Amino acid sequence: xxxxxxxxxxxxxxxxxxxxxxxxxxxxxxxxxxxxxxxxxxxxxxxxxxxxxxxxxxxxxxxxxxxxxxxxxxxxxxxxxxxxxxxxxxxxxxxxxxxxxxxxxxxxxxxxxxxxxxxxxxxxxxxxxxxxxxxxxxxxxxxxxxxxxxxxxxxxxxxxxxxxxxxxxxxxxxxxxxxxxxxxxxxxxxxxxxx
Numbered sequence: 001x002x003x004x005x006x007x008x009x010x011x012x013x014x015x016x017x018x019x020x021x022x023x024x025x026x027x028x029x030x031x032x033x034x035x036x037x038x039x040x041x042x043x044x045x046x047x048x049x050x051x052x053x054x055x056x057x058x059x060x061x062x063x064x065x066x067x068x069x070x071x072x073x074x075x076x077x078x079x080x081x082x083x084x085x086x087x088x089x090x091x092x093x094x095x096x097x098x099x100x101x102x103x104x105x106x107x108x109x110x111x112x113x114x115x116x117x118x119x120x121x122x123x124x125x126x127x128x129x130x131x132x133x134x135x136x137x138x139x140x141x142x143x144x145x146x147x148x149x150x151x152x153x154x155x156x157x158x159x160x161x162x163x164x165x166x167x168x169x170x171x172x173x174x175x176x177x178x179x180x181x182x183x184x185x186x187x188x189x190x191x192x193x194x195x
Contacts, residue, residue: 003069004030005090007148009078009141010102011134012125013113015156015163016075019102022162030071033061036123046124062086066093078141079133087147099148101141105157105184107134138188146172146192153189155182167192 006024008016020032039045039054058074065072066089076083090097104110110130118124145151151169158164166185168176174192186193 003095004028004071004098005066005095006030006073006098006100007078007087007144008073008075008100008102009083009137009144010156011104011107011110011137012077012130013110013117014102014104015113015154016102019100019154019156019163020073020075024073024100028071028073030073031061031065033058033065033072033074036075040123063089066090066095069093069095077133077137078144079136081140083140084143084147087144091147091149096150097148098150098152099141099144100152100154101145102154102156102163103138103141103182103184103188104155105182107131109157110134138184142188142192145169148172153185155185157182157184 006028008020008024010016017034025032035051035054035058038057039050042057043050043054062072062074087097087099104113107130111127114125114130145153146169148169149171152165153167154163155166156163164179166178166181167174167189177193181189181193
């Protein structure tokens with residue numbers, strides 16, 4: 001059986017960590033690589049410079065796990081095209097790749113959720129970065145979903161509800177639409193949706 005890499009991707013505040021805790025962790029034993037957790041738990045440093053160092057550590061760990069043929073889970077905003085190389089490398093090394101795209105309907109909602117999280121003692125992100133990443137990440141994650149063996153697209157726009165699985169892709173092809181897709185899904189996946 002081939003090793004598996006799961007990528008949980010989406011904008012800041014979309015619910016990536018929640019998706020990991022509720023859907024992935026209970027059923028998958030692969031190492032979880034998350035730069036925010038590395039920054040908080042290993043570096044113990046909230047400064048922006050530490051975020052870059054944590055990202056470098058996460059990149060190195062992902063590469064090591066892929067090279068060793070090990071299972072892993074990683075969480076990312078996916079706001080830079082270089083993240084596509086991660087999916088390509090995993091596929092080239094024989095990993096089965098699952099990309100889970102979780103999103104929300106607007107950057108305003110992302111900003112509000114990150115602000116709430118920070119007030120509760122969680123990881124903060126500057127508003128300008130949240131907004132820039134929101135616009136960049138959608139098309140890049142869509143491309144990753146289409147490169148993956150399996151792609152799952154979740155809407156997490158409604159407060160107090162679990163992320164709703166909306167689209168399923170198999171080897172780049174849309175195979176299931178479960179509900180009326182949210183506006184952000186219709187926008188990002190317009191070329192994939194029927195009629």
